[in-house]
Amino acid sequence: MHIMEGYLPLTWCIIWFVISFIIVAFGIYQIKKIVDETPESKALLAVSGAFMFILSSLKLPSVTGSCSHPCGNGLGAALFGPAVTAVLATIVLLFQALLLAHGGLTTLGANIFSMGIVGPFVAWIVYKGLTKANISSTIAIFFAAFLGDLLTYVATSFQLAFAFPAPTFGSALTKFLVIFAVTQVPLAIGEGILTVIIWDRLKAYKPKLLDKLGALAPNEA
Amino acid sequence: MKHKVINMERSTLLILAAVCIILFIAPLVMFSGHGEDDGYFGGADDAAGEAIEESGFEPWFSSIWEPPSGEIESLLFALQAAIGAIIIGYFFGYWRGQGKEE
Numbered sequence: 001m002h003i004m005e006g007y008l009p010l011t012w013c014i015i016w017f018v019i020s021f022i023i024v025a026f027g028i029y030q031i032k033k034i035v036d037e038t039p040e041s042k043a044l045l046a047v048s049g050a051f052m053f054i055l056s057s058l059k060l061p062s063v064t065g066s067c068s069h070p071c072g073n074g075l076g077a078a079l080f081g082p083a084v085t086a087v088l089a090t091i092v093l094l095f096q097a098l099l100l101a102h103g104g105l106t107t108l109g110a111n112i113f114s115m116g117i118v119g120p121f122v123a124w125i126v127y128k129g130l131t132k133a134n135i136s137s138t139i140a141i142f143f144a145a146f147l148g149d150l151l152t153y154v155a156t157s158f159q160l161a162f163a164f165p166a167p168t169f170g171s172a173l174t175k176f177l178v179i180f181a182v183t184q185v186p187l188a189i190g191e192g193i194l195t196v197i198i199w200d201r202l203k204a205y206k207p208k209l210l211d212k213l214g215a216l217a218p219n220e221a
Numbered sequence: 222m223k224h225k226v227i228n229m230e231r232s233t234l235l236i237l238a239a240v241c242i243i244l245f246i247a248p249l250v251m252f253s254g255h256g257e258d259d260g261y262f263g264g265a266d267d268a269a270g271e272a273i274e275e276s277g278f279e280p281w282f283s284s285i286w287e288p289p290s291g292e293i294e295s296l297l298f299a300l301q302a303a304i305g306a307i308i309i310g311y312f313f314g315y316w317r318g319q320g321k322e323e
Binding site for chain 2: 001002003004005006007009010043046047049050051052053054055056057058059060061062063065066067068095096097098099100101102104105106136138153156160164166175176179180183184186189190193194196197198200201203204205206207216219220221
């Protein structure tokens, strides 16, 4: 999902940067509030960020014959919502843009938008919807992480199709969806499973804290 | 208040981990013998970059710093994963040592 450095026209760099900046700023405000109200959630913030660090460093092979990486953005989204996750994603993407030449500074806003905003937003909606319906949070987190990962790549495909609608928007979208989204399906399943395993342990160690953050299904609390 | 959180059996966790491993070994087996030279196992990000170049777009900015070799790149990727793993391992070990709340 990394749009490479310099690969987006300037107008689009600015548009995505502005949108992402607003949400990241709101996320920073939310983090301050959460840490003030529940200081012990600092450790969960660190774990959510660390999970993203690990998962987004793993370039995994897919059944399409190419490689891509998971995002790890479903965990933070389920715990803290999309804006906070956008802040965590910004840290990961900055690390990769500066040290690994993965993604870039000009495309940072666009990459934050896909991995830090669209993916986590979808994961958050899915997670809240399923847990509100009293589906076990362990099952809910699988679908949240699976769809959060997949929709991150769908978002990148849309971003590229908007910027390069040649010959038509539809054909460009199909081209980028084939490159990104199809490759991503098995990876998203893997990400779902890994997030379930982490979630299961979190529930075992910190049930009260998860409940306090409103991150459990009503029948689990 | 007693929480009604239900955790998975150890065997379920192991099965899930095994599914994950199989999922990522499968492509290696399916395309065994193929490599980067005949277009396998390349990165999706690079593939998208190539598709953009084909449309005639010239990248207008390049990374201010790039890992000078594949070795250094893998070093930094390993570092990234290690940072994440240390943090998760630290807190999970700490919480486990604390025992369950209540």
